[in-house]
Amino acid sequence: MKVLNKKNILTLIIILIIYAIVQVLLTNGIISSFYEITIATICINIILAVSLNLVTGFTGQFSLGHAGFMSIGAYAGALVNMEMNSNMGFLAGIAAGAVAALIVGILIGIPTLRLKGDYLAIATLGMAEIIRVLFLNMDDITNGAAGLFGIPRFTNWTWLYIFTVLTLIMIDNFIKSSQGRACISIREDEIAAESMGINTTKYKVMAFAVGAFFAGIAGALYSSYFYFINPTMFGFQKSIDILVIVVFGGLGSITGSVIAAIVLAVITTILQSYSELRMIIYALLLISIMLFRPQGLLGTKEITDFFKFGNKSAKVE
Amino acid sequence: MLTWFYSYMRRCDLEQFSQQIVNGISLGSIYALVALGYTMVYGIIKLINFAHGDVYMVGAYVGFAVTTFAGIGFIPALITSMAACAILGMTIEKVAYKPLRNSTRIAVLITAIGVSLLLEYGMMYFVGAQVRSYPKLLSEEVLTIGSVIIKMQQIYIVITVLVLMVILQYVVKRTKVGKAMRAVSADKDAAQLMGIKIDNTISFTFAIGSALAGAGGVLVGIYYNSIDPLMGTMPGLKAFVAAVFGGIGSIPGAMIGGLSIGMLETFVAGYGSSKLRDAAVFAFLIFVLLLKPSGLLGRDTKEKV
Numbered sequence: 001m002k003v004l005n006k007k008n009i010l011t012l013i014i015i016l017i018i019y020a021i022v023q024v025l026l027t028n029g030i031i032s033s034f035y036e037i038t039i040a041t042i043c044i045n046i047i048l049a050v051s052l053n054l055v056t057g058f059t060g061q062f063s064l065g066h067a068g069f070m071s072i073g074a075y076a077g078a079l080v081n082m083e084m085n086s087n088m089g090f091l092a093g094i095a096a097g098a099v100a101a102l103i104v105g106i107l108i109g110i111p112t113l114r115l116k117g118d119y120l121a122i123a124t125l126g127m128a129e130i131i132r133v134l135f136l137n138m139d140d141i142t143n144g145a146a147g148l149f150g151i152p153r154f155t156n157w158t159w160l161y162i163f164t165v166l167t168l169i170m171i172d173n174f175i176k177s178s179q180g181r182a183c184i185s186i187r188e189d190e191i192a193a194e195s196m197g198i199n200t201t202k203y204k205v206m207a208f209a210v211g212a213f214f215a216g217i218a219g220a221l222y223s224s225y226f227y228f229i230n231p232t233m234f235g236f237q238k239s240i241d242i243l244v245i246v247v248f249g250g251l252g253s254i255t256g257s258v259i260a261a262i263v264l265a266v267i268t269t270i271l272q273s274y275s276e277l278r279m280i281i282y283a284l285l286l287i288s289i290m291l292f293r294p295q296g297l298l299g300t301k302e303i304t305d306f307f308k309f310g311n312k313s314a315k316v317e
Numbered sequence: 318m319l320t321w322f323y324s325y326m327r328r329c330d331l332e333q334f335s336q337q338i339v340n341g342i343s344l345g346s347i348y349a350l351v352a353l354g355y356t357m358v359y360g361i362i363k364l365i366n367f368a369h370g371d372v373y374m375v376g377a378y379v380g381f382a383v384t385t386f387a388g389i390g391f392i393p394a395l396i397t398s399m400a401a402c403a404i405l406g407m408t409i410e411k412v413a414y415k416p417l418r419n420s421t422r423i424a425v426l427i428t429a430i431g432v433s434l435l436l437e438y439g440m441m442y443f444v445g446a447q448v449r450s451y452p453k454l455l456s457e458e459v460l461t462i463g464s465v466i467i468k469m470q471q472i473y474i475v476i477t478v479l480v481l482m483v484i485l486q487y488v489v490k491r492t493k494v495g496k497a498m499r500a501v502s503a504d505k506d507a508a509q510l511m512g513i514k515i516d517n518t519i520s521f522t523f524a525i526g527s528a529l530a531g532a533g534g535v536l537v538g539i540y541y542n543s544i545d546p547l548m549g550t551m552p553g554l555k556a557f558v559a560a561v562f563g564g565i566g567s568i569p570g571a572m573i574g575g576l577s578i579g580m581l582e583t584f585v586a587g588y589g590s591s592k593l594r595d596a597a598v599f600a601f602l603i604f605v606l607l608l609k610p611s612g613l614l615g616r617d618t619k620e621k622v
Contacts, residue, residue, distance in 0.1 A: 111603075
């Protein structure tokens, strides 16, 4: 297959158009700095949700500890970034965050992925809590509960967009590779997959590690955008927030996660001024979505499946 | 093991050790109450009821309200709070979980999380986010044995928990509805074929579990002397850990699990660092899951093709 076929060129054009539109809106001040935060949140949440979707939606391994990997990326990124304080340092921080999260992901994945279903969920939740408490107690490195302040801000719309698009393309390609199909087969029926000669542990750990890697990137971007981080930001609630995006968009739908991340961020921004009422509306929304559409917005379909152009699996990110 | 234990005892004197045991038992018995609700609900519909910790929070607030504004004593407050929570639990089940009986478990789990958020922030909206100090319902007296301090409160808490557990054992083992509960958790379809009303049984399970959580809420309010709308999250998770440790679905398991987690927490806080106690509980959970995923008293389930 040619790299520059019609589909890929079209995708590229759309990617550039979206970038250009937002860039123009930002430079002209049509999107104020208040809404710029919403855009940053959307991009970071897309990376988090899509990487969790790989683990939970495509591989079927229920993880409640995604914020743990994000926090590792955030701390590693912030520490490198504060040390070097340059654009190179920012990129090195992202690399450090991603690699650190990847390593921890593999280390955590190997023992815990033997567990199934709810037990795995609780084990991953526990792992994330342990990571959080460790950050809380490593006073000399992480400054404990107060967190790290004054992280230089290098994250901007361009970097966010580049990393979001890279994440989407890479995870999409992973899912369409033979490894990705192995992961999907584990979701569909683990025993059947195993009897077809798929090393289920290997692919589960692989999906988990890839998910952790991208969560690490998201964490590093987050720390460099919001100036400061502390362990409480990456608690159980954060993992739930990410999971909600994934389930809302549809387990096993990348475009679903993207849409859900955008919709939920917009809802949160609109409800910003209502404080407590905001969370009540959010909770009610969550319950009603689950009651009326338990498979999420798109189920396992992609948005492109609804427009039949070209190849059925064609996708526009 | 024993020699290690003795040398350990000699190093950190016996009194402090006994003090930790006393604190551990009283905290652990409250965890056990909450864990029972988790284990019963999980046993019957295979759902980690994330809202359970918040039912416990509501229980604490109901107890607070009736004692502060109606001025009633400990036992009536406990009963009111249990009744209110039983109704709340049944309502949650009817409205949020029952329509999803046949959908994926993750959908129900997300709904449970939604209910949990709704209860937390609903409560915050109505009563405010501030921490409130709980009325002193139980005697403030202190018993001193050697240098071990036992508060009368702690004794009352343990007695209350024991009484509730005896009642629960009686209901589950000796009554018709208890038999139905056991039947449904063993095999739902077979139970239905035998003429057991599944829906009623599940409602009843939620009612009992939530009532116990309500009692736990009142007791913890008295024990820690403070309540707030987010108080349910952490103890809820820990009670779940207790349920998993004891073997999910097993009632005696939840009691043993609750006591163990309570002990572990007080010992880590007493001898190590109080900041590390949450991590210790979760590390313990992962350890248990890896060694014996079905828990201490849980049944092993075989994978069927």
